[in-house]
Amino acid sequence: MCGITGILKFDPAAEVEERRLLAMRESLLHRGPDGAGIMLRGPVGLAHRRLSIIDLAGGHQPMSNPAGNIWISYNGELYNFRELRDLLVRQGCTFRTDSDTEVVLRAYEVYGDSCVEHLRGMFAFAIWDGPGQRLFLARDRLGIKPLYYSIDDKELLFGSEIKALLAASPGRPVFNRAVLPEYLACRYIAGDKTFFEGVHKLMPGHTLSWSKTDGLQKRCYWQPPVAQADATKSY
Numbered sequence: 376m377c378g379i380t381g382i383l384k385f386d387p388a389a390e391v392e393e394r395r396l397l398a399m400r401e402s403l404l405h406r407g408p409d410g411a412g413i414m415l416r417g418p419v420g421l422a423h424r425r426l427s428i429i430d431l432a433g434g435h436q437p438m439s440n441p442a443g444n445i446w447i448s449y450n451g452e453l454y455n456f457r458e459l460r461d462l463l464v465r466q467g468c469t470f471r472t473d474s475d476t477e478v479v480l481r482a483y484e485v486y487g488d489s490c491v492e493h494l495r496g497m498f499a500f501a502i503w504d505g506p507g508q509r510l511f512l513a514r515d516r517l518g519i520k521p522l523y524y525s526i527d528d529k530e531l532l533f534g535s536e537i538k539a540l541l542a543a544s545p546g547r548p549v550f551n552r553a554v555l556p557e558y559l560a561c562r563y564i565a566g567d568k569t570f571f572e573g574v575h576k577l578m579p580g581h582t583l584s585w586s587k588t589d590g591l592q593k594r595c596y597w598q599p600p601v602a603q604a605d606a607t608k609s610y
Contacts, residue, residue, distance in 0.1 A: 377436075377450040378403030378424035379522075380534035381501050382543065383510045383585060389529075391420035399532075399539040400424060406450075406535060412436050414446050419503050419510065421448040434474035440484060441471070444505035447480045450535055451498025451520050459493055483511070491582060491596050499577075501533060509586040516597045518579025525574045531585055537574055549573070 380399040382391045393415060400411060400422035407424030414421045414437040423436040437448045453459070456475035459482060464470070468481045475496075482490040483502050488511065497519035502511040512533060514522045524533040525540050532540045541548050549572040554564050567575045577583055580597035 376406050376426050378406035378535045378539070379422070379448040379450045379499065379501055380539040381421040381448060381503075381510075381532070382419070383503075383531045384418040385529060385531075385585075385587075387418055387508070387587070389418050391415055391418065393420070395543045396420040396422050398542040399534060402538045402542040403535055410435060414439075414448075414503075416446075416503070416505070421446055421501060421503060423448045434472060434476055436476060438472075438474075438476050438480060440480055441469070445480065445484060446503045446505075447476060447483070447500055449476045449479055449498065449500040451475075451496055451500065451515065453478060453494055453496040453498065455495040488582060488584065488594070489596075499535065507586060509584060512577060512583040514577045514579055514581055516580045522577040523569065523574055524577060524583065526591065527573070531591075533577075537569060537571060540574055541571070 380403060382396055384391060396413060400413065403424045407426045409427040410425035412423045412435055421437040425436060437446045439446045453475035456478040460470065460478045463481050463485060466485060470477055479494065479500060482493055486493060491513050496515065498515045499520035499522040500513055504511060512522060514520065521535055522533065523537050523540060524531060532543055534540050551568060551570050551572045554568050554570060558564055567578050569576060580595055582594050582596060584592045
């Protein structure tokens with residue numbers, strides 16, 4: 376279990392405040408006691424708390440590609456990372472670590488947003504694409520790994536837990552009364568809403584991206600297959 380979080384300001388001339396990003400990261404200390412990292416690039420900042428599982432020495436995050444212009448903050452375990460790594464090597468990619476994090480990063484370089492369709496595992500990650508000036512968030516098919524976000528007219532915040540978003544937000548959080556009837560009836564909130572106004576879940580099997588040219592884009596890349604009834608069989 377690791378913790379990811381970050382801030383994206385929509386004004387390209389703005390700068391992310393390091394103290395806010397550090398407060399978000401340290402609210403996730405319990406998710407990753409083995410290491411911590413931060414990346415600041417003007418209007419974007421990524422942060423990470425690490426629980427070391429794969430490549431204990433070489434998986435420091437946030438991690439960049441060799442050119443240093445695409446960055447990832449990743450939480451998860453990729454079950455097919457060795458097979459995918461071999462495929463990427465055959466396509467000309469080189470690797471500096473043995474971590475599944477770098478495999479996800481290089482898969483994004485090769486496949487773009489459709490990289491998620493090549494991933495088999497549980498994951499939530501954020502990628503900052505410097506050349507495209509674009510933030511890309513993704514969550515695994517069944518939503519095993521959590522990812523929350525909030526957005527207003529100035530910035531987008533995201534994190535593995537809601538407390539990371541609250542750590543960067545001024546004032547007291549506002550209780551979202553609209554979801555209370557659903558929770559009392561089902562003991563669960565099925566959609567993307569949460570108990571906090573303005574805070575959303577990135578739904579399982581979905582990606583979210585933002586760029587200056589395209590704005591905010593959400594995409595469902597996977598849905599559970601629906602079995603077709605066999606009409607030839609009787610009850």
